[in-house]
Amino acid sequence: GAVVSQHPSWVICKSGTSVKIECRSLDFQATTMFWYRQFPKQSLMLMATSNEGSKATYEQGVEKDKFLINHASLTLSTLTVTSAHPEDSSFYICSAHTGTGGHQPQHFGDGTRLSIL
Amino acid sequence: GQNIDQPTEMTATEGAIVQINCTYQTSGFNGLFWYQQHAGEAPTFLSYNVLDGLEEKGRFSSFLSRSKGYSYLLLKELQMKDSASYLCAPMDSNYQLIWGAGTKLIIKP
Numbered sequence: 001g002a003v004v005s006q007h008p009s010w011v012i013c014k015s016g017t018s019v020k021i022e023c024r025s026l027d028f029q030a031t032t033m034f035w036y037r038q039f040p041k042q043s044l045m046l047m048a049t050s051n052e053g054s055k056a057t058y059e060q061g062v063e064k065d066k067f068l069i070n071h072a073s074l075t076l077s078t079l080t081v082t083s084a085h086p087e088d089s090s091f092y093i094c095s096a097h098t099g100t101g102g103h104q105p106q107h108f109g110d111g112t113r114l115s116i117l
Numbered sequence: 118g119q120n121i122d123q124p125t126e127m128t129a130t131e132g133a134i135v136q137i138n139c140t141y142q143t144s145g146f147n148g149l150f151w152y153q154q155h156a157g158e159a160p161t162f163l164s165y166n167v168l169d170g171l172e173e174k175g176r177f178s179s180f181l182s183r184s185k186g187y188s189y190l191l192l193k194e195l196q197m198k199d200s201a202s203y204l205c206a207p208m209d210s211n212y213q214l215i216w217g218a219g220t221k222l223i224i225k226p
Binding site for chain 1: 147150157159162167204213214216217
């Protein structure tokens with residue numbers, strides 16, 4: 001149980017392109033999902049907390065107009081990187097709680113490796 | 118502020134036992150998670166401690182001392198596939214996980 005599916009796994013595209021990443025909870029409902037970014041040999045950086053049916057909560061320094069998050073259902077959240085540039089190249093990972101309580105572990109998708117040329 | 122202190126890298130031998138220590142400071146505390154992350158992959162959940170003491174799960178055990186702000190992950194009967202980074206992630210009063218850079222564990226034959 002507690003499977004989180006993330007798609008696509010890899011994206012290579014030209015600068016200026018917008019890229020959408022999907023995160024799905026396959027066997028549970030996720031009221032809250034999280035979006036992280038990780039640069040090589042660095043720690044996970046929380047970008048935003050995505051809440052079903054409401055606006056995402058962005059961490060300080062993360063541009064909400066550049067990283068659009070939509071959490072339209074209890075099993076799907078999407079992250080759109082708009083007008084991506086080479087500095088946006090990174091490993092993007094989503095996660096979800098299995099329950100409504102904070103003491104539940106976050107289960108991660110497999111991540112999306114984004115390379116902007 | 119909030120911070121986590123773990124060794125950057127450790128080396129151990131296949132079949133042996135290794136203990137990865139973690140000290141933390143957080144604004145409030147709602148438990149501590151350990152995750153395993155292989156290179157180029159997403160983290161996978163290993164264990165959760167919210168009360169003091171030892172939690173055992175197969176070859177992996179995790180210990181917590183809340184008064185000392187200290188936890189460790191104990192890995193027994195090490196296998197080559199255990200080569201990975203191990204992330205200690207305490208949860209603060211807002212139920213946010215605090216992430217450090219983790220400990221890279223290298224297993225040698």
